[in-house]
Each structure stands twice: as C-alpha cells, then as structure tokens.
Amino acid sequence: MNEAQNPPAPAVTRTLARYIVESNPDDIPDAVVHEARRALLHWIGCSLGGCRHEATETALAAFGEFSGAREATVIGRPERVDLLLAALLNGISADVLGFSDTHLKTVIHPGGVVGPAILGLAERAPISGRDFLHAFLLGIEVACRAGLSVYPWHYARGWHITGTAGTFGAAAAAGKLLGLDEQRMTWALGIAATQAAGLREMFGSMCKSLHGGRAAQNGLSAASLAQKGFTSSEQAIEAPRGFANVLGESPDLTALIRGLGTDFEVLQNTYKPFPCGVVIHPVIDGCVTLKAAHAFNAADIRRIALRVNPLVLELCGRKTPATTSQSKLSVYHSAAAATIAGRMTEQEYAMTCVADPAVVGLREKVEAVADAAIREDEADVVIEFADGKTLHHHVDFVIGSTRRPMSDADIEIKFRGLAAPVLPAETVEQLIAACWAITDQKEASILARLGAAQG
Amino acid sequence: MNEAQNPPAPAVTRTLARYIVESNPDDIPDAVVHEARRALLHWIGCSLGGCRHEATETALAAFGEFSGAREATVIGRPERVDLLLAALLNGISADVLGFSDTHLKTVIHPGGVVGPAILGLAERAPISGRDFLHAFLLGIEVACRAGLSVYPWHYARGWHITGTAGTFGAAAAAGKLLGLDEQRMTWALGIAATQAAGLREMFGSMCKSLHGGRAAQNGLSAASLAQKGFTSSEQAIEAPRGFANVLGESPDLTALIRGLGTDFEVLQNTYKPFPCGVVIHPVIDGCVTLKAAHAFNAADIRRIALRVNPLVLELCGRKTPATTSQSKLSVYHSAAAATIAGRMTEQEYAMTCVADPAVVGLREKVEAVADAAIREDEADVVIEFADGKTLHHHVDFVIGSTRRPMSDADIEIKFRGLAAPVLPAETVEQLIAACWAITDQKEASILARLGAAQG
Structure with a gap:
C-alpha cells in the first residue's frame, strides 16, 4: 500500500x-x-434543564x-437505570436544550459528554471528588x-464533532476511573x-442529542470492554485507516499530543448564556444590558434598531416564529422578549412568551x-422611544466568549434557571456548593444524590 | 450553501x-x-462456531x-441476556471466525448482522417463521x-462496510417486526x-467483530427508538450531510431503490466453505478434491506444487505459522493440512494441527x-509422490463463489462442523430442519430455543 511508503x-x-x-x-x-469545576456545574445544570425534554423521555x-x-x-429524574443507559440519557439531556458548553476551536460540547460517561461509576464504587474532577x-x-x-x-464534511470526538473523551474519563493500564487505555x-459517529444532517431532530448520549455511552462501553481485555488496533487514531484519516482529511495528528500536560483545552471552553442560536447572543446581550441599566416601559418603545453580522439574518432572520424551536432562530423575537423580560431563558422561548401580545407587538x-x-x-x-429619547449599547465582545467569559456567578444564575423547575431550591444551592467544592468531597456520588429528583 | 443549487x-x-x-x-x-433460508442456517452456524471465542466471552x-x-x-451459550445485549453478542459470534456469508458486490456480511438484530424479538413476542424470514x-x-x-x-477509505451498512439492515428488519409505519421506519x-460506524483499521483485533455486533444492536435500538417516536432527519441517507455523502463520495443513490421488489441482493450472497482468508480457498478446494477422489498416504508425498494468483502469496505467503491466526494466512499450512485431513475446518487451524509433526513435515x-x-x-x-506418481486438479471456479455456490448440503456440512462442539448432535439436526422449514414454523423462537446451550 502507498501509505506504507x-x-x-x-x-x-x-x-x-x-x-x-500517568496524569495525577x-x-x-x-x-x-477551577475551569473544570465550572464545566462540571454547567453540565449538571444543562442536564437538569433537559431531563424532561421529549427526547430524553422518549429514549x-x-x-x-x-x-x-x-x-x-x-x-433530574426519579428513575434509576443501569450505568450504560444512564450515560446515554444524561448525555441526551445535557445536549437537548442546545445550551451546552462549547470548546470554540472545535465547536465540541465536551462537558455534557464526559460527565455522563462517569457519573454512574461514582455511584457504583466510591470515588473521591478530586479523582472524579480529574x-x-x-x-x-x-475529546477536544x-x-x-x-x-x-x-x-x-458533515460530522457532528461532539458525537465523534466526544467518544474519545468519554472513554478516557471512564478508563481513568476504572484504573486502566496503558495497554488497556x-x-x-x-x-x-x-464507534465514533453522528451526522450533522440530524440537527433539528432528536437524533442531534442522541449523538452526545451515544458518545458518553460508547465511551463508557469502550473503557468497560478494554478493562476486560477486549482488544483493538493500537494505532486507532493515526493509522492510514484509523479515525483521523477516515473521518478527517490531512489530519493534524500533533494536535493530539502537542503541549500535553501543560496546555489545557478546558481553558478554551465557553458557556452559552442564552438557550438559542449563538449568533443571536450579542443582540440579546445588548438588550439585557440596556434593560438592566435603565428604567423604561417597553410599551413606550417606538423602534429597536439592530446592526448585526450578516450571519444573524441568514441563520436567524425569521420574523414571525410559530414554535419554540423557531423562536430560538428569530433575532426579532429574541430582541423583543429580552428587552421586556431583561433576561433570556427557556421561559422567554416558551409558547406563553412567543404568543404574548406584548412581545408580539414589540x-x-x-x-x-x-x-x-x-x-x-x-x-x-438602539432603542428609540415614542418621546424621542434613545438608548444605545454597543456589544463589543459578547458575554460567554473567551474574551468576556461568563463569571462564576453568571454560571450559577444559569444553573438556577435550569434547575428550578426540577429540584427544590435548597437542593439546588447544595448542588451548586457541592460542585464548587468537588475536590473536597469524599465521594463524588454526592452529585448524583443531589441531582436525582425525588420519586 | 452550494448543495442547495x-x-x-x-x-x-x-x-x-x-x-x-409495504413488502409482504x-x-x-x-x-x-430459499436463499434467505440458506443465509439463516448459515448465520446460526457461524454464531454457534463463534459463541465461545474470546471476543464473545470478553464482551x-x-x-x-x-x-x-x-x-x-x-x-450456543446457556446465558440469557436482554434483547439489546443479545443482538450485540450474537453479532460478534457470527463474525468472529471470519466465516460469515458475503455479499460479494460489497463484501458485506449481511446475515450475521440482520439475524442477531431480530432473534430476540421473536423470543419476546410470538412471530411466525414466515414473518421472521421475511x-x-x-x-x-x-444492508446490501x-x-x-x-x-x-x-x-x-477505510470503512468496515458490515459495520456501517449493516446498521441499516438491522434497523429495517427490526422495524419490520415491530410493525413500524412509514414515518417511523x-x-x-x-x-x-x-450510528453507522466501524474502521477497517480494527481488522486483526476483537473490534473487527464488535462492528457486526454494534450494527445489530444499534439497528435494533434505532427501530426501538423510532417505535416510541424518536425523530431523525427524513433524508438521512441522501442529504448533503447524510450517510451517503459523508461516508461516501459521489454516491450512487439509485442503488438504494433501483429494482426494489424485483431484484434481490440476497441472490448475490455467498458462503465461505473454509474458515480462512478467501484467497486460499481455491488451493484448499483442490487439495480436498484430490484427497476425496484418490486413496493415498500423505507420508508418501514428495512435493505439492501450487500455481496461484499472485495475491495469494502477497496476503497468505507465510511459510511457518506460529499461531492459529497466522495459520489462516498461510497457504502452505492450508494445503498441507487439507491434503492430510481431506477437509479444512477450525480443527485444522487449531494449534494441535498447526504443530502436528505430520502437517509440519508436509x-x-x-x-x-x-x-x-x-x-x-x-x-x-499437483501432488507428486515418492514413487513418481502424480495427481493433478485444476480448480476453475472455487467452491463458494457465485459461479459455483455451496450446495444446501455443503452448508449443512459446514453447519454441523461449527455446531458439533456446542450442541448435541440431535439438536443440531433439529436446528437444521427448523431452518429449512422456517416458513412453516408457527413461532420463529424455535431457532433460539434449539440454538441455546443447556446451562
């Protein structure tokens, strides 16, 4: 074969x-x-938010x-299931609101795949919070x-990279907790x-979230098989017919090992403040900022004038959304609802808000x-009022970007919004505290215990 | 996007x-x-042969x-498991001896993926043998x-096509038995x-057989999800970012529907007579034919002279195999063992035979x-004897090719060889009879009942 030359x-x-x-x-x-703690808290919040979604229910x-x-x-649910199925369901719920963490260099949502792969392991055998976070x-x-x-x-090409690359991350994390040696790892x-799979064609259907779930489950499966001695190629990524050459083209293999142990990709992880298409975020950021800084009555607004990147209208130019999904792709709805509510959460994309006459009017x-x-x-x-007054805010770097990351407090606020419909307020605060203090927890299973809904 | 144009x-x-x-x-x-009956019998034989292999055991x-x-x-085993796990294990065992049916136009091994996806469904609810075979x-x-x-x-490119395309076949068969409507199908x-996956880089490791197992399991999963209303893209194969364009290049989409209902790919299915690299088969065919036609003592042989396609020496030119796997890639061992035994089964590739002084000598x-x-x-x-006598046989079309397919009796013989170490002789014959008469069986579960080993 040519490759051999x-x-x-x-x-x-x-x-x-x-x-x-070898990592310690x-x-x-x-x-x-600390960035890993943020990703952990953020992932559990996303899963709480998605745990009652019909994709999770149907699976x-x-x-x-x-x-x-x-x-x-x-x-977020009262049911208990086996470890492999839990990995699948927690991976689906993490992804389904489209609210996941994002490694911007690859658009992978790593936390929502890796976390689900290992939470069950912490419930089966005692694992310290420190080892779990590691x-x-x-x-x-x-994964990144x-x-x-x-x-x-x-x-x-069309690969949903969270589904494909995520599988490696899930296998690595599960394998670490299972104590695999170098050969088995x-x-x-x-x-x-x-097993890496997942097509972008599925975006817009429940299968989009299946990818993250399968990545978590297949990664845990991979580690479980390897633990028992199930063999694979030992050049699975780099071989001519391995992952990088079959699912990639002229791959950058050194990206897998360059700066390993000194450069950490989790530092490039970002968190979405709003549960909608990321291109609308700067507009929402601007509207929320103006609402917070100024007391006004939305009924007095004559016009909201936006200047946006062309991609915003290309991807999210829908003027009159009829469903929640469509409203998340409407910059018009997003601007109006954010200006009225002063925030943009799942509630502002619920049909009660999408059909609210005040929102529709604005x-x-x-x-x-x-x-x-x-x-x-x-x-x-720019917000123009009937009396001629105007308010102006220019968002230079959107909240949630690496240049202007969400603060720990911002992530907590997002978490509370996602968790509130599912868990008692007291439990929500305990869970937030447990995530921040994860490296001091004797057993990481506290996350599962607090995150489960009472039956 | 360009694709839209x-x-x-x-x-x-x-x-x-x-x-x-709609098919009836x-x-x-x-x-x-009848060809489907042959594929059914053949698959169960392969799974019986592979059920105690370490890949199956390890999974x-x-x-x-x-x-x-x-x-x-x-x-072939006494254990019972859930339907999804059974699909995985039966798919692994079907593939692991490298002895599967082969759709020569695509080198897919279809029977060993599709059968495992549906056998468990016949155990859970009554399904007639006729519907099962359909x-x-x-x-x-x-799949094909x-x-x-x-x-x-x-x-x-490097895709193991049994793993990828097989998933569709497993989903179709399982979906048919679950009674999915057009939307859900x-x-x-x-x-x-x-979920289609599987890399050729895995050949030579246990993962090669994992592909068939996962294809069966993921296909059954796909049908089970769809039954409950789990949605996907409705252009999953043909879309610009669908299966055929992402895992293929300039795909022939019409191959999916051309002659549907009149042309049947199962008629292109073939069965391997010998459990080794297919390129050695003509040599084995020749040696077995000579042994059957002539009474001779292998100790009297002076020389066996083979003329073969160059690929035989390129792929299987190993003179001195040290393991069973290596012996399956040795035309020298295969010719010697087949000439002595008059057959070529797993026993002739077992270490007892590979190390047998008589075989080593020949x-x-x-x-x-x-x-x-x-x-x-x-x-x-050509076999030359010490006394100067020679025997000659020219294999024009090897047994197991579409030009010279294995007869029903040949498949039965292969089945018996695979089943004998696992099931009582009487059960083996009952199972063979049940497969030939599958369309008359009131319940297809008879295949599972007879195929299970007693605990």
Whole structure:
C-alpha cells in the first residue's frame, strides 16, 4: 500500500493513553481545576434543564425496559437505570436544550459528554471528588484534542464533532476511573475510535442529542470492554485507516499530543448564556444590558434598531416564529422578549412568551440591518422611544466568549434557571456548593444524590 | 450553501422505508425465500462456531452485569441476556471466525448482522417463521443496498462496510417486526444512519467483530427508538450531510431503490466453505478434491506444487505459522493440512494441527508459484509422490463463489462442523430442519430455543 511508503505517523494513540494513565491530580494548575469545576456545574445544570425534554423521555421509554441493575441516577429524574443507559440519557439531556458548553476551536460540547460517561461509576464504587474532577478534566482534554486533529474538514464534511470526538473523551474519563493500564487505555481509545459517529444532517431532530448520549455511552462501553481485555488496533487514531484519516482529511495528528500536560483545552471552553442560536447572543446581550441599566416601559418603545453580522439574518432572520424551536432562530423575537423580560431563558422561548401580545407587538418594532463590519461576537442595539429619547449599547465582545467569559456567578444564575423547575431550591444551592467544592468531597456520588429528583 | 443549487437528491430514505413497510411475504419469489433460508442456517452456524471465542466471552464479561430482563438467547451459550445485549453478542459470534456469508458486490456480511438484530424479538413476542424470514430477507436487502450506494469508495477509505451498512439492515428488519409505519421506519433508517460506524483499521483485533455486533444492536435500538417516536432527519441517507455523502463520495443513490421488489441482493450472497482468508480457498478446494477422489498416504508425498494468483502469496505467503491466526494466512499450512485431513475446518487451524509433526513435515514440501494468469477464484494443484506418481486438479471456479455456490448440503456440512462442539448432535439436526422449514414454523423462537446451550 502507498501509505506504507510515507513516514510513519506519530504513535499518538499510545502517547495519549500513557498521558491519561500517568496524569495525577497534583499535576493540574489551579486555574485549570477551577475551569473544570465550572464545566462540571454547567453540565449538571444543562442536564437538569433537559431531563424532561421529549427526547430524553422518549429514549427512556424505548430503553428503560432493557435496563439492568438500577445503580445509576438519571439527573433530574426519579428513575434509576443501569450505568450504560444512564450515560446515554444524561448525555441526551445535557445536549437537548442546545445550551451546552462549547470548546470554540472545535465547536465540541465536551462537558455534557464526559460527565455522563462517569457519573454512574461514582455511584457504583466510591470515588473521591478530586479523582472524579480529574477524570472529567482529562476527558475534556482528550475529546477536544481528538476534535482538533480533524477540525475543520471533519465538521464541514458533515460530522457532528461532539458525537465523534466526544467518544474519545468519554472513554478516557471512564478508563481513568476504572484504573486502566496503558495497554488497556490504548485499546479503550481504539474501541472509542471505531464507534465514533453522528451526522450533522440530524440537527433539528432528536437524533442531534442522541449523538452526545451515544458518545458518553460508547465511551463508557469502550473503557468497560478494554478493562476486560477486549482488544483493538493500537494505532486507532493515526493509522492510514484509523479515525483521523477516515473521518478527517490531512489530519493534524500533533494536535493530539502537542503541549500535553501543560496546555489545557478546558481553558478554551465557553458557556452559552442564552438557550438559542449563538449568533443571536450579542443582540440579546445588548438588550439585557440596556434593560438592566435603565428604567423604561417597553410599551413606550417606538423602534429597536439592530446592526448585526450578516450571519444573524441568514441563520436567524425569521420574523414571525410559530414554535419554540423557531423562536430560538428569530433575532426579532429574541430582541423583543429580552428587552421586556431583561433576561433570556427557556421561559422567554416558551409558547406563553412567543404568543404574548406584548412581545408580539414589540417584535414588529424590531428592525435588523446586516453589516459586514460587525463581527459575529458583536452587535449594536438602539432603542428609540415614542418621546424621542434613545438608548444605545454597543456589544463589543459578547458575554460567554473567551474574551468576556461568563463569571462564576453568571454560571450559577444559569444553573438556577435550569434547575428550578426540577429540584427544590435548597437542593439546588447544595448542588451548586457541592460542585464548587468537588475536590473536597469524599465521594463524588454526592452529585448524583443531589441531582436525582425525588420519586 | 452550494448543495442547495444541485438538483434535489431522490428521496431514497423514505422510498426505502415505504418499501420495507409495504413488502409482504407473498411478494417474494421462492428462489429468493430459499436463499434467505440458506443465509439463516448459515448465520446460526457461524454464531454457534463463534459463541465461545474470546471476543464473545470478553464482551459478555464486560456487559453481562448491565443486562436487563433476560429474555433473549445468546446462541450456543446457556446465558440469557436482554434483547439489546443479545443482538450485540450474537453479532460478534457470527463474525468472529471470519466465516460469515458475503455479499460479494460489497463484501458485506449481511446475515450475521440482520439475524442477531431480530432473534430476540421473536423470543419476546410470538412471530411466525414466515414473518421472521421475511424481515430477515428485507434486512439483508437494505444492508446490501446501503452498501452499494457508497461502495467501493467507502470501503477503500477505510470503512468496515458490515459495520456501517449493516446498521441499516438491522434497523429495517427490526422495524419490520415491530410493525413500524412509514414515518417511523423513515426515522429508524435515519437513527441507523447516524450510528453507522466501524474502521477497517480494527481488522486483526476483537473490534473487527464488535462492528457486526454494534450494527445489530444499534439497528435494533434505532427501530426501538423510532417505535416510541424518536425523530431523525427524513433524508438521512441522501442529504448533503447524510450517510451517503459523508461516508461516501459521489454516491450512487439509485442503488438504494433501483429494482426494489424485483431484484434481490440476497441472490448475490455467498458462503465461505473454509474458515480462512478467501484467497486460499481455491488451493484448499483442490487439495480436498484430490484427497476425496484418490486413496493415498500423505507420508508418501514428495512435493505439492501450487500455481496461484499472485495475491495469494502477497496476503497468505507465510511459510511457518506460529499461531492459529497466522495459520489462516498461510497457504502452505492450508494445503498441507487439507491434503492430510481431506477437509479444512477450525480443527485444522487449531494449534494441535498447526504443530502436528505430520502437517509440519508436509508443509515443508509445499511449493507455491505466483502466476498472473491464474484468477483469484482459480488454482492449480499437483501432488507428486515418492514413487513418481502424480495427481493433478485444476480448480476453475472455487467452491463458494457465485459461479459455483455451496450446495444446501455443503452448508449443512459446514453447519454441523461449527455446531458439533456446542450442541448435541440431535439438536443440531433439529436446528437444521427448523431452518429449512422456517416458513412453516408457527413461532420463529424455535431457532433460539434449539440454538441455546443447556446451562
């Protein structure tokens, strides 16, 4: 074969496996540990928000009857299921609101795949919070690096990178907690590689969230198989017929190992403040900022004038949304609802708000102009009142970007919004506290215990 | 997007779904039904042969503890597991000896994926043998057509086509038995599409067989999800970011629907007579034929002279195999052992035979010459004796090819060889009879009942 004449590819699969096996919690800088805490809290919030979505409900209806020993929590729900099914369901719920953490360099949503793969393991055997967070962090690292090796060709081709690259991260984290040695970790990554799947064509259907769920479940499966000695190729990522060359084109294999142990991809992780298409976020940011800074009555507004990146109107230019899904793709609805409510949560995308006459009325007064000089993380918002007064806010870097990340308090606020319909307020605060103090927890299973709904 | 400017792709996903839903057992010609019976018998034989392989054992060890309701048989074994796990294990055992049926146009092994996806369904609820075989046949049809749409680019790229295309076949068969309507069958095919996976890099490791197992399991999962209303794209195969364009290049979408209902791909299915690399088969065929036709003592042989296609020495030129796996890639061992035993089964690749001094001695006397004039399905075998006598046989079309298919009796012989170490002789004969008479069986579950080992 021609491939044999090329210089041999670096042994990235084994190198990555060795790193995962040898990494120690003491090796991780504090700032990295803290970012992992944020991702952990954020993921559990997303799963709480998505746990009653029909995609989660339907998957539970389809697979619940096949569940084995009911050792694991489905976050936000009273049902308990086996570890593999819990990984699937918690992965679906994490993704389904489209509200996940995002590694901007690859658009992977790592936390919502890696967390679900390992939560059940912490319920089956005692695992310290420190070890749990360390495995979570390593999983995020591996998922993002697997993605970096094939991005952007991979995503442009049509692969849902959270489903594909996420599988590696889930396998790495689960394998770490199962105590795999280097050989078995190498196999686990290989078993992950050969199950990597998920097509972007599924966006807009429940299958989009199945990808994250399957990535979590298949990653846990891969680690479980490897633990028992199930073999795979040991060059699963770099071989001519391995992951990076089959699902990628001219892959950057060094991205898998460059700076391993010193550069941490979790530091590039971001959190979406609003549960809608990310391109609308700058506009919402502007509207919410003006509402917070000024006392006004929305009924007095004559016009809201937006200048936005052209992509906003291309992707989210729907003037009159008829459903919640459509409203999340409407910059007009988003601007109107955010200006009235002073926030943008699931409630502002619920049909009660989408059909609210006050919102509908204001939506008609929103005018948006595409301006190629406006970046995707930028927006200009002017509110004109009937009396001639105007308010102006220019969002230079949108909240939730790496330039202007959500603060810990912002993530808490988002968490509370997602958790409130599901858990008692007291439990919500305990869960937030448990995540911030995860490295001091004797047993990481506290997250599952607090995250489960009472039956 | 550019894609939008191309003529719209034919709605093959929905067309295929409609065909599966509307197809009736009465629509299928007798010859096609009979070929499906052969594939059924052959698959169960392969699973019996592979049920104690370490890949099957290891997967059971990893997942057995997560099994739900133990409603389904693991063929050849006493354990019962849930339907999804049974599909996985029966799919692994079907593939693991490398002895599966082969749709030569795509090199898919369809029977060993489709059968495992549906056997458990017949154990959970009464399904007539006629309906069961019909679903099995439809599954083979869909798997092969999915493969045809992307072959050969897909396989050359590095995809293990049994793992990818097989998922569609498993979903189709399971969906048929679950009684999905057109909408839900369309979703089932979409859910299958977005789980299609498996890399050829895994060949030589246990993961190779995981692909068939996952295809069976994920196909059954897809049908189960769709039954409950889990949605997917409705253009999952043909969309610009669907299966055929992401895992294929310039796919032939019409292959999915051309001649649907009149042309049946199962008629292109073949069965391997010997459990080794297919390129060695003509040589074995020649040696077995000479042994059957002539009484001689192998100790009197001076030389075995082979003329073979060059690929034989390229792929299977190993002179001195040290393991069973290596012996299956040795034309020298295969010729020697087949000439002594007059057959070539797993026993002739067991270490007892590989290390047998008589076999080792004869192996040294085998000489193979590559000859580009010899086709891949052809071989020339000359046995020279110490007394100067020679025997000659020229294999023009190897047994097991579409030109010279294995007879029903040949498949029975293969089945008995695979089943004998696992089931009592009487049960083996009952199982063979049950497969031939499957369309008269009131309940298809008889296959599982007879195929289970007593605990």
